[in-house]
Amino acid sequence: MESIPPSYSPSASPSYTPSPPSPSYSTALLPGEQTVEETRWTGSQTHNIGVFRRITDNITLVLRDQQPGSIKPSYGRNALIRGHISLRSSEGLTDVTLMLEGQIRTETSGTTLTTTIVSTSYSLWNSSSTEPCPKTLPFMTFFPSTFVESGQSRPLPPSFENKSERATCSYTLSVIVSRPRRFLSSFRSSDALVVPIRYHPRSRAHTPMLPSDAPFLTTVKTSPEEWRQVLCTMNTTQRSGLAPVQCLLFIPSVQIYALSETIPFHLQLRGPPSSLAPFLDKTSGEISIRVYLLRQVIVKAFDDPKTASRRILGEAKLTYCSPLPENHYSYRNHPLREGNDCLDWDGELRCAEDDTVASFATQTLTVRDYIVLSLDPLEPMKCPLLATKCSHPIRLVTDSWSDRVMTW
Structure with missing residues (x-):
């Protein structure tokens, strides 16, 4: 059954009284007031005019x-x-x-x-x-x-x-x-x-990393999840009879860093004193220890990927740490075995060049970034240790982590 709407009469509408003006408002707090929560403006950081x-x-x-x-x-x-x-x-x-x-x-x-x-x-x-x-x-x-x-x-x-x-x-x-x-x-x-x-699309890490000036030995005990451990082995010559040296590189666990950011790291070399001696005794020649940021450009043609170029974006200066107490195993996966020792360095990585292009990947062109640890005897014929190089993939982005919404 079809419903019939009621008849409408203009005289039946209620009278209208204009609303009073809204009260004045100011962001300044009055005496006794306090801000409970604040939402900041989420526009772009800079306004291009x-x-x-x-x-x-x-x-x-x-x-x-x-x-x-x-x-x-x-x-x-x-x-x-x-x-x-x-x-x-x-x-x-x-x-x-x-x-x-x-x-x-x-x-x-x-x-x-x-x-x-x-x-x-x-x-x-x-x-x-x-x-x-x-x-x-x-x-x-x-x-x-x-x-x-x-x-x-x-x-x-x-x-x-x-x-x-x-x-x-x-x-x-x-x-x-x-x-x-x-x-x-x-x-x-x-x-x-x-x-x-x-x-120039902007990008940033999904979580922050610890400040670069935060001491490693302190933060690794209080926040071990903030560090990622990268492992590699430095082998020895067969005639030397020495045990290999274990190399442990600790980097911020987020593994996504801004191009303008300082990346702290900690390097530890483990092994018997005889295997670590070449790092301290110069009679067998010095061993070059380098930690650097490497950018690799890969081009692909006809399903054949080839590296077009490799370029060092920045290299760290390592600072030797004082020997640790024998019972200090808080940041090691396993305690040192009997008769083993360790050498430790701290350092920071940062892009030396004013590069503003973040890592990216397409089928025909890919830009990848790595943190590289390189240990290279300068006189390989005299040194009982063999050269080793470890490349760990990371991602470089345009902006540091922020808890504020940004316009990309």
Whole structure:
């Protein structure tokens, strides 16, 4: 049965009285008041107010929200691309298009491969419009954060250029203005303005690490979960008859570090005094002990991965620690066996170069980072210990851990 709504009469509506104005409000506390909880503003840390301009004879491109004085436009993850295009003349045009493109270019074995990861066009005006083309065309769009690779969505890699020029990831923003040819109306001619841009997505660790100035022996007892132990063995020559030396490198357990961050570590060498003697006695030659950050660039062509380059980002200076008490086994997985001893060093790692590109991986181009421990006798013919090298994978990110929400 269909219900019939009641009849409506304007006179039946209640009278309306305007609400009183809201009371004034101030964040300043009155006497006797206290803040129970506070939510801070979660906007970006810096507000870019600069403007980038690229001017040619016929086209002017203006990009907003840039750092003042920047020579290349820069955008982060899901960043807003906004600005306008100014045309010297808008007569006789067929269309005006804005195009964002990204490419990975790799070179291996004399073969250069180019992979397109972004190709998006935005029509700002075309001849099908009923309105004539204006001389100024504003635009606003978002920078994509992902691309499709082998049918899967992956994070868009940052702008990257290998110094050997064998591998690059680059992005461009283009303005294409088309018009019919003067004598062949079925063909079009076009003017293009191409601007290289920088894609710089921010990233950070999911948990903080201990301060770099926190003493290792103190924190490893109170917070052992904060340290990751990396093990390797330094073997000896067969004729020496010495036992191998166990190498223990302790690094912050998060294993994700900011490019600008100082990474503390602790190195311990264990073994019988006779095996450790070459580190103290110089008669068999010195042993080089190095701990450094290594960046590896890998390119892949035709399912054949090859290392394009290796580069040291920063190297530590080790400080020898005073001998530990014999009963101090708090940070060892197993107590030292009878007759064994240990040598200890502290150190800090930090990127020496002003590198701003974090680790990333695609099928054709991968940038990996490692903490490397290297022990190398300078006179191998005299030393009873054999050289060893241990590479532990880590991830370098753009920002340190923070408990505040950030705009990426």
